[in-house]
Amino acid sequence: MRASSLQLLTMPVLAADKPYIVFHAAMMSIQNFGFFIMYLAIWLATPEAGVCSESRFAEGFMALTCFLVAFVRGKLAVRTCALGVVTLDRL
Numbered sequence: 063m064r065a066s067s068l069q070l071l072t073m074p075v076l077a078a079d080k081p082y083i084v085f086h087a088a089m090m091s092i093q094n095f096g097f098f099i100m101y102l103a104i105w106l107a108t109p110e111a112g113v114c115s116e117s118r119f120a121e122g123f124m125a126l127t128c129f130l131v132a133f134v135r136g137k138l139a140v141r142t143c144a145l146g147v148v149t150l151d152r153l
Contacts, residue, residue: 105122
C-alpha cells in the first residue's frame with residue numbers, strides 16, 4: 063500500500079479507565095517478564111550440542127521476545143494515559 067493510504071485512528075480514553083489500563087499493562091508486563099525468566103532458564107539449561115541447536119535457538123528467541131514485549135506494553139500504557147487517547151496506525 064502507498065504511504066498516502068495510512069490513516070491514524072484515535073479512541074478517547076476516559077479518566078476513569080486510566081487506572082484499569084495501567085493495571086492491565088503492569089500485569090501483562092510482569093507476566094511477560096516472568097516468561098522471559100522462564101525461557102532464559104530453559105535456554106541456559108539446554109546443551110549447545112548440535113542435536114539441541116534448534117530448540118536452543120527457539121528458547122533464546124522466545125526469551126528475547128518476552129523481554130521486549132514486557133517493556134513495550136508498559137510504554138504503551140504510559141503513552142495512553144499521558145495522551146488521553148489510544149492511537150492505532152492502520153493501513
